[in-house]
Amino acid sequence: MGRKVTLATCSLNQWSLDFEGNLDRILKSVEIAKTQGAKYRLGPELEICGYGCADHFYESDTLLHSFQVLRMLLESPITQDIICDVGMPVMHHNVRYNCRVLFLNRKILLIRPKMLMANHGNYRELRWFSPWNQLRKVEEYFLPRMIQEVTGQETVPFGDCVLSTKDTCIGTEMCAELWNPRSPHIQLGLDGVEIFTNSSASHHELRKADQRVNLVKSATTKSGGIYLYANQRGCDGDRVYYDGCAMVAINGDIVAQGAQFSLNDVEVITATVDLEDVRSYRGELCHEPKPCHRVKVDFSLSTDDDIYLPAHQPITWLFHTPEEEISLGPACWLWDYLRRSGQAGFLLPLSGGVDSSSTACIVNSMCVVSIFQVLEDVRRVVGEQSYYPQSPRDLCGHIFTTCYMASENSSSDTCNRAKDLSNQIGSTHININIDIAVKGILGIFSAVTGRWPQFQANGGSQRENLALQNIQARVRMLLAYLFAQLSLWARGKPGGLLVLGSANVDESLTGYFTKYDCSSADINPIGGISKTDLKSFLLYCVEHFQLTALRGILAAPPTAELEPLTDGQVSQTDEADMGMTYSELSVIGRLRKISKCGPFSMFCKLIHMWKDALSPTEVAQKVKHFFRMYSINRHKMTTVTPSYHAESYSPDDNRFDLRPFLYNTRWTWQFRCIDNQVTIKT
Template sequence: MGHLITVATCSLNQWALDFGGNLERILESIRIAKAKGAKLRVGPELEISGYGCYDHYLESDTYLHSWEVLAEILKSEEAKDMILDIGMPIMHKTVKYNCRVILCNGKIVLIRPKIFLANDGNYRELRFFTPWLPKKVEKHYLPRMIQTITGQFTVPFGDTVVSTLDTCIGCETCEELFTPQSPHISMGLDGVEIFTNSSGSHHELRKLDTRIDLMKAATAKVGGIYLYANQQGCDGDRLYYDGCAMIVMNGDIIAQGSQFSLHDVEVVTATVDLEDVRSFRSRSASRGVQASHSEAYERQDVGFSLSHPHTDADIGIIPDKPRAPFYHTPEEEIALGPACWMWDYLRRSKTAGYFLPLSGGIDSCATATIVASMCRLVVKEAAAGNKQVIEDARRLAGGEDENYIPTDPAQFANQIFYTCYMGTSNSSDETRQRAKRLAEVIGSYHTDLNMDTVVSSIHGLFSLVTGKTPQYRIHGGSNTENLALQNIQARLRMLLAYLFAQLMPWCRSKEGGLLVLGSANVDESLRGYLTKYDCSSADINPIGAISKTDLKRFIAYARDEFKMEILDEFLDATPTAELEPITEDYVQSDEVDMGMSYSELSQYGRLRKVERCGPFSMFYKLIHEWGQHLRPTEVAAKVKRFFFYYSINRHKMTTITPSYHAEGYSPDDNRFDLRPFLYNASWKWQFSRIDRAAENMENSKDPGAASRSS
């Protein structure tokens, strides 16, 4: 006879330091898990405090309040007749650890500290926590508030596992799944049948498949049931944690939660048969040999069973079957991820909405379309009866209507989304009309202005003070004059954006101010093709880590999915800043100004950050990719041009608007990309080495010759 168990994992929209809100979401997830018949519930990493506390983990308050929340959980009805895997920071012998706390029937079974800490990319866990040693176990002396509740003075603290009456449970935490020698390997060899993984894993385009592949590979190799829980939503930073809680068994997905959701609590359950794990493991004799030689884990015995009772009614309990994984396309990820992040940011910031300078170009168009996607999600969730979404939408857009429920995305957008076309004499009627028509389709509260008088007054002031009158390049001015005249317009747009963001709700007799949206894409930021403190300086930027190539694909997707035919006009338009005068012979072009294409910028970005290439190694990589249609000296010139402009503009990243993190080559300074902002932009040694290699290649007609000779 089988041993059927129902297990639960979840995605929670926790918020850093929101201890009260985090507690309620944890309790709600337990209530839902119980209602579905689960006896084991797993939650996200550091769910009590919220993952994104950063340097607040260095404060004793964070640990005190985390224990206070755990005390409330231990006293609750929800903690009874259940094994709970809860995440929180804990100080053990005056050292700080990222921990899992395993509870059963109102008592603490063990505290399991994280062994391998995430300390690259967006993560700095070694700044806050200390890694624990594998299989080391000590006593932890509980705070008096916990002793009073549980009657326990000490509990096991370390890398140990839980033995119930019918199975064995072991913990992994986030990064430990990604390490070469993951704990689930040794735990599986020692008989652990259920692995819990509590994560704080952020969304990045095309990243979900990595997680799924690792979980499938882990259980296909050692057998077992893998419960993956993840943080969800905006935790208080530019990261969006994309949920997608999962249950995987013996290499197959059994249950998968949503990746992007406006639900604060999402619980995923499955009924599985422990005998399937045992049968799966017994097929391999070599596994048995390795298991017999493996070092045993210390076990914490719990007189509790996860199995459904063996009765005649068992015939009605059916194990869940394997299913294929579900993936969103990158275009859908752009439509959903930033939209969910923006909704969290808006409702938690207590502001009245968003303001966007709408230029008529594809970048601001993409930003506006993401806001439209957000409005669509809100209306959809409201129609489904999501009480939290209705409450937040009512506060934002309902005014005095206590029964307001958003039913139309355009109507909702009109209440919370403001756009403005800020034109000058250099602006074209085409971009002005495109912006107006897009605003009409989305439903934003749109204004249109010319700022020539403001620009002229700045010109006049400079001429009055200096006696000099700068001219555009097309009128005979130098590059210095031309750039300065462009920057005046760009920076004035930032000033006007904040003025309008503060006062437009007031003009409509509404309370509060607006958050200003930026719309510079990741490639322009990487190249530095933006003015410091111009309209790219904003409160948040939904597209700041998305490439131009992906944005175009997103716009094509949204055109069809959202039935927005106006987006075709943006796809066909030439990208232009419209900061120089337009003549019969000249229209400013972004790619001409930059001296490189957007597709080239994407390649430079990935090589520089993801593949960790300096100038010379980037040159060699691109020789193999571009060598069929470019001479080595031409490739060399492109690489040197990129690194020169990247270097002289790197300082702009110190003030870049916080952007939704979506791409592995985001240049966010001091957040994701830790590189200098003052460079020797000549790169004399490196560029000389590239030049020698390129000349050798051309002289030998053999691209590999230079590397062999060096």
């Protein structure tokens, strides 16, 4: 009697609606799993069509093409003699479900619909799918004719059921079900299921990996068992980055770990585990089974002669630091966008400040990661089939253009810092002076109105001052797109460039940027990262990539450089303009989104958190100032550049943070409650 089983799980870089590419990657993963001796292969959530299809899930085409891919999988000789577990949408009784389809040797064994949906933050599953809420209930699903022709089956089991092989029992979870307090694996374990599987599309956030690993470990710590975790990898055409981390655990220990960040489209993780270890672990536990419907299959995952087959031993999970996550996650996301967009590289307005320098460093990291891993894609992007990069710096010079756009308000310090950083990473650098364009636009205004606005430093009003700053910022956006479209053409090279943005999550919170300025880019790799984390990331780049030019950038106070200089020196700083520090904004942002605080409850928390530094009156002033700025500028989030999602308090209106953009900015009732408390205290 066999006791050891070899199981395979994987991370796949699937792409929404790329049915042909998705099929190829699935087949490749099955082929690798078989060569490594696996008898069961698990893939990520909705891997056939891609997880991020969004409203394309409403289309009958998406269902049709998914079944066409399933047919090709069933017919392929690659999928024979191994249980394949794939994800796709399925319509049952005119209701759309997010499903796992398990098949073996041209026969579908069962279809298991998702029971607990992800419907918060970045996820909207209830918009497209219904949960299967009939616990322990199984119905007959009538297969489409194209599938019947291959399998010879008219119907297959559909519902809350598990797979019983000749030697063990396998139960399914799907992504959010692991995170739910009513996780299916609890009752499955009590009913004797020994192998739990989880197919996920779980996105990357800073410091999130340990939560995921701990959930997988705890799923088998309480009642024993084997847990397989598969995940999507890559951008899938959206703001989030799915970060892999495929893994296998047994009895609370991780025994196999996949990469969190990688440019490999297909990664397969296999582990050989001993079923008797599960049975021994459960020997002293009390069980109260609630029987699951078992679908029996005449197939064994183990062999009779596996006594000398070594089992995988526990390993310690190697976590990345937040600085490494910023270096790797957005870099992989950028690479996916670049290679799939058909463009020839990136253009970045490089100001010499922390934010744009962070974006430049992420592109540098992308060149380090991609230089040899994906040479075929590199050559296609560069447009030279014989190109072989000599170094990350060499590749950077081919695909990355930076430009410093100076005005009469720019300092030589920021210009030099931008140039020094460009030299160290190897980008093609351009210096542009925007004064002639600014004066031309003001000349048009003056010709129409007869008025010429002035900065406050020169006697103008606040409205004039703001308008003059915004003109500079918006001219830079126009020039960025002009040079992105034509700079390669001017050099006699084909293709265009994607414009990169560099507004951080804290500035988005208060709207501390000009609408339709350089923040209006094609994509933004740092839009979900806090200023505090970006500074730590740049310190990491100084040591890890030897980018010593960053020391001067970190030492300089953040400034937009949109107002006149004083004696040749910058007089305007970001934190003074915002009325609070970046570290204070980070705390406020987390309270607003994660702790779900309105103005009054935020005040109540901050008077304790900041009691050593600020009085209740000062806290009240900061809270009210933040909510005024937040509500005045919330409309900017409706046009925000698609940004890499990295921080759980992101104000991104496109999907993650759905709130109004037209507020009563006086917050009369809320602020009165705060004032009443301040009055009582004083």
